[in-house]
Each structure stands twice: as structure tokens, then as C-alpha cells.
Amino acid sequence: MSTTSRLPEADLTPIAVEPPVRRSPRGAWARVRRVALPFGSLLLFLALWQLLAASGTWSETLVPPPAQVWDAFIDVSTTHDGVRGYNGTYLIEHLGISLRRIAIGSGAGIALGVLFGLAMGTVGWLRSLFEPWITFLRTLPPLAYFSLLIIWLGINEEPKVTLLAVAAFPPVAVSTTTAVAAVPRSLIEAARALGASRWDVVKDVVLPSALPETLTGVRLAVGVAYSSLVAAELVNGLPGIGGMVKDAANYNNTPVVLVGVIAIGVSGLIIDGLLLRLERTAVPWRGHS
DSSP states (O other), rough: OOOOOOOOOOOOOOOOOOOOOOOHHHHHHHHHHHHHHHHHHHHHHHHHHHHHTTSSSSSSTTTTOHHHHHHHHHHHHEETTTTTBBBBBBBHHHHHHHHHHHHHHHHHHHEEEEEEEHHHHHHHHHHHHHHHHHHHHHHHHHHHHHHHHHHHHHHSHEEEHHHHHHHHHHHHHHHHHHHHHHHHHHHHHEEEETTTTTHIIIIIHHHHHHHHHHHHHHHHHHHHHTHHHHHTTTOOOOOOOHHHHHHHHHOHHHHHHHHHHHHHHHHHHHHHHHHHHHHHOTTTTTHHH
């Protein structure tokens, strides 16, 4: 008696092949546009600048052409004719000294602003006590109290750093106070009902809720500190990018003034972009429902 073994039948069910993922042309165009538009606007600005300088409406002392500003940039960035940069210091060194002043001054102002904001946002009578003074300080231009800082602190680093700290303090304090006061009471009560201590409520509920607005205040504070940089370096500001701008303006050296202004603006854009990246990393939920 013979037996035949049956082979298992092959599964002839067709396998579904997923189509290749195609990138949306709209998304690719959006990425190209995000780079092309700023670059195009820069080229347009340079072309208009060149046309204005070549028109002869103003002298080159007032409106130097872009090529002359580029030559000034090369001069202050290198050693030329035995002269090292501007006033014996390269442009990058001027900028680095000013950035150090901004980091120390605005860092102190931001830290103090966050502490005051947390205190005023959680304790009502502290807000009533300090908020008018912070508003008063926020409305003062830096030059209004810089002379006092020079009288009190001298002409070295102290008045410069203090001015930048005072300029950076109010935006952070106001934004943090508003953010802390806007934390939903239901979240705080729920945390307390679960046995959270006062510190736990602040650490786990108040700070995460207030963090987005606080980081926005930090960006504003750094911007205010940058706008106060030239004022902070009006007296004994060399070396320093603001001091370089002020000193060059005294001699009608417009190309060097423009180099300093552009250096301040570009470094400010870079730092603001880094702060924006930090904000997106620290609070990824912002802007999402």
C-alpha cells in the first residue's frame, strides 16, 4: 500500500505593494521659498542701495556704496598698513566683548525677572507693590538713567552691564507675571487635591504652564538689551562693537558705522534664531491643540 505525501499548497494571494512615498511639490516649494525670499530681498536691498549711492543725491560720506562698506569690513577684520583692525582690535573681538557684556547683563536681568515674575504672579500683594515700578522702569529709555549709572558706578564695565541688566529685566518680569497669573486654577487645585506641596505645584504645574510666555519674554529682553548696546558703550566703550560705532561716528566714518550696525543686526538675528530653536525644543506643544 503506497502513500503519497501532499505538499502544502502555495499561498497565491497577491502581495500588496505599497506605492512609493511621493513628496508633495507644495512642501518642496515652501522650503525653497523660505530660503529664496530672504535671499532675494537681500539682493533687492543691495541693488537699491547701490542705485541710491550712484545717483549722487547724497555724498559718499553720508551714503557710501556697498563696495566701500565691504572694504571697511575687510579693514576692520584684518591688519592693514600696520593697523590691527579698528583701534587695535579686530571686528570679531569688538563683537565678542559686546556679546560678553550682553550675556552677563541680560542674563542677570532675565534671572531676576523670572524670580520677580514668579513671586508677583503667585502673591497678589507683591504684584500690587512692584508692578508700577517695573512699568515705570520699562518706559524709561536707557539714556535716561545711564548718566546716573556712570555717576554711581564709574566708567568701567559696571555701568554697561548694569544698564543691559536693567533694560532686560522688565520684559521678562511682565511676561512671567502674566503667564503665572493665567495658569488655570483647576490645574492648581487638582494638584493640591492629589497631595502636591506648594513647591510641587510651582515646579510641576506653574512653571510648565508659564514657560512659553516666559521664553517669549526672554527673546524680547535680549532684543531690548541689543537695542541698548550702543547706549551702554557710549562712555569708554572701546573695545566693543557699540563703542566702535560711536567712535567711528565721531569722525564721520560712515562705512565703519555701517559695518558695526550690520554686525550687531546679524549677530542679533543669529541669537534670536537660537532662542527660537530653544523655545521650540523646550515647549514643543506650543501652537498645537
